[in-house]
Amino acid sequence: MDTTAIILLSLLGLLVVLILWGVGLFNRLVTLKNQVKNAWSQIDVQLQRRYDLIPNLIETVKGYMTYEKGTLESVITARNQASAARESIAKSGGTPTPEDMKTLLVAEASLKSSLPQIFALAEAYPDLKASQNMQILQEELLSTENRIAFARQGYNDQAMIYNTAQQQFPAVLLAAAFGHQHADLYEISDQEAKKPVKVAF
Amino acid sequence: MAMDFWEAQRKARSRTSLYIATFIFLTVFVAVGIEVVLRASFSDDYHTPIPLFGLIFVVITCGVAAYQYASFSIQGGAYVADSLGAQKVDLHTTDPKKMQLLNIVNEIALAAGINVPPVYVMDNSEINAFAAGTNADNMIITVTTGTLNLLNRDELQGVIAHEVGHIYNQDVKISMQLAAMVMGFYIIFIMGLRILQFAPRTNREEKGGINFFLIAIILLVAGVVTWFFGSILKACVSRQREYLADACAVQFTRNPDGILNALKKIQKSTQRHEMPKEGIAFSHLYFDDYSSFTSLFATHPSLEKRIAAIEGKTYFPTDFDKPQ
Numbered sequence: 001m002d003t004t005a006i007i008l009l010s011l012l013g014l015l016v017v018l019i020l021w022g023v024g025l026f027n028r029l030v031t032l033k034n035q036v037k038n039a040w041s042q043i044d045v046q047l048q049r050r051y052d053l054i055p056n057l058i059e060t061v062k063g064y065m066t067y068e069k070g071t072l073e074s075v076i077t078a079r080n081q082a083s084a085a086r087e088s089i090a091k092s093g094g095t096p097t098p099e100d101m102k103t104l105l106v107a108e109a110s111l112k113s114s115l116p117q118i119f120a121l122a123e124a125y126p127d128l129k130a131s132q133n134m135q136i137l138q139e140e141l142l143s144t145e146n147r148i149a150f151a152r153q154g155y156n157d158q159a160m161i162y163n164t165a166q167q168q169f170p171a172v173l174l175a176a177a178f179g180h181q182h183a184d185l186y187e188i189s190d191q192e193a194k195k196p197v198k199v200a201f
Numbered sequence: 202m203a204m205d206f207w208e209a210q211r212k213a214r215s216r217t218s219l220y221i222a223t224f225i226f227l228t229v230f231v232a233v234g235i236e237v238v239l240r241a242s243f244s245d246d247y248h249t250p251i252p253l254f255g256l257i258f259v260v261i262t263c264g265v266a267a268y269q270y271a272s273f274s275i276q277g278g279a280y281v282a283d284s285l286g287a288q289k290v291d292l293h294t295t296d297p298k299k300m301q302l303l304n305i306v307n308e309i310a311l312a313a314g315i316n317v318p319p320v321y322v323m324d325n326s327e328i329n330a331f332a333a334g335t336n337a338d339n340m341i342i343t344v345t346t347g348t349l350n351l352l353n354r355d356e357l358q359g360v361i362a363h364e365v366g367h368i369y370n371q372d373v374k375i376s377m378q379l380a381a382m383v384m385g386f387y388i389i390f391i392m393g394l395r396i397l398q399f400a401p402r403t404n405r406e407e408k409g410g411i412n413f414f415l416i417a418i419i420l421l422v423a424g425v426v427t428w429f430f431g432s433i434l435k436a437c438v439s440r441q442r443e444y445l446a447d448a449c450a451v452q453f454t455r456n457p458d459g460i461l462n463a464l465k466k467i468q469k470s471t472q473r474h475e476m477p478k479e480g481i482a483f484s485h486l487y488f489d490d491y492s493s494f495t496s497l498f499a500t501h502p503s504l505e506k507r508i509a510a511i512e513g514k515t516y517f518p519t520d521f522d523k524p525q
Binding site: 042132135136139140142143146147150151153154 | 297300301304305307308309311312314354358453
């Protein structure tokens with residue numbers, strides 16, 4: 001065998017190794033992206049559950065709280081904004097873009113500051129507090145709150161693994177070309193919003 | 202200082218491995234021991250190239266264990282709940298307490314990333330709960346009505362997180378496997394006993410006859426030794442898995458106070474012996490297994506030790522307990 005053949009064969013071998021590595025990287029990133037998507041869908045289910053529960057809550061308290069229309073309206077506005085942000089994420093393919101995430105976080109933060117007010121106000125209405133419907137709604141909203149918190153932990157873990165895989169060398173050279181982008185963490189920066197909805201039993 | 206639950210989990214896992222390695226070593230050591238003793242006693246007649254009797258010991262124990270374990274697994278978690286008289290909670294229940302229970306199980310299953318297991322409630326006034334089942338398809342969680350009535354939401358969440366921790370770590374499977382092996386050792390002991398009873402004694406004097414007496418004694422001793430130490434090791438593993446489940450409960454809920462207050466409530470409770478007597482075979486599965494056994498054979502660490510572990514302290518007997 002002459003030298004040219006050896007060089008050609010080595011180049012061919014190198015090419016094969018590179019292609020195999022590229023295929024491996026591609027598949028790994030796809031797997032991770034789908035895991036992030038799945039983790040987000042866990043949050044999505046719970047967010048939707050919360051947005052479905054809030055109109056029920058408003059419906060239940062409306063009859064009692066005739067003087068607190070302002071509070072109820074602010075909750076409804078915040079709920080509608082958050083719900084719209086959630087839907088926009090769901091439509092755009094399952095993983096939130098940075099802009100969507102920001103909109104959602106802002107809407108969620110204002111929802112989280114206004115929703116506890118309803119429960120605080122409900123303290124002044126013994127009939128309302130004692131009604132079974134109200135108690136069930138409180139429990140459901142509290143449980144949903146917990147589920148969002150637990151699902152968020154899972155999502156953030158997955159997003160971190162996905163982001164790290166993209167940022168590592170040499171994956172960083174190809175990740176963008178394969179259509180991957182940074183997955184935003186679902187973090188609540190506002191200190192007030194970090195507090196869970198307080199529900200008194 | 203709250204507990205470092207990652208470190209606590211790592212510690213409990215590595216101790217489990219150590220105990221299981223000791224368990225395997227014990228089995229092999231006794232099998233080799235049988236072989237050595239037999240070869241020394243029957244040097245004229247017994248010199249096959251393969252260690253026949255050591256292998257027979259291993260095959261019998263593992264065979265009995267496999268049979269025992271298979272019958273445990275087929276029954277599944279629902280069988281345990283049924284035999285303790287627990288009722289499955291209907292997913293569309295309107296009882297507020299049970300709705301809350303189902304919600305909590307859903308929350309924690311989400312936090313642990315496992316499938317939501319069926320939930321049972323048993324009519325009993327003491328605070329207790331258990332997870333049963335050997336694989337992902339037949340896992341269940343049972344709580345007593347006492348638990349539902351006496352604990353608040355956070356405490357109940359802590360208890361459920363502990364049980365989900367058992368499912369997550371496959372503890373029921375591990376303890377059933379060890380129990381099955383110990384059963385195998387027990388069968389060896391019984392075999393020795395039976396041979397001693399029924400073997401023809403005349404053979405003892407005959408030259409060239411098989412010395413059944415010696416074989417029986419060897420089986421008896423091997424059975425007793427493995428059964429005794431096997432039971433201790435099984436209990437050691439069980440206690441480590443309790444610490445592990447407590448640490449997992451803190452990980453899942455990120456709220457050490459929930460499980461901590463639940464344990465403290467049990468400590469103060471006057472009802473700790475209310476679980477049905479016919480359920481004693483399953484007591485190692487309970488959240489709180491109050492036994493009069495010495496701590497060597499106890500399936501659970503004492504409540505004091507568990508509380509200290511969650512608080513991130515080291516447990517000292519009360520005499521040495523310094524005021525904080």
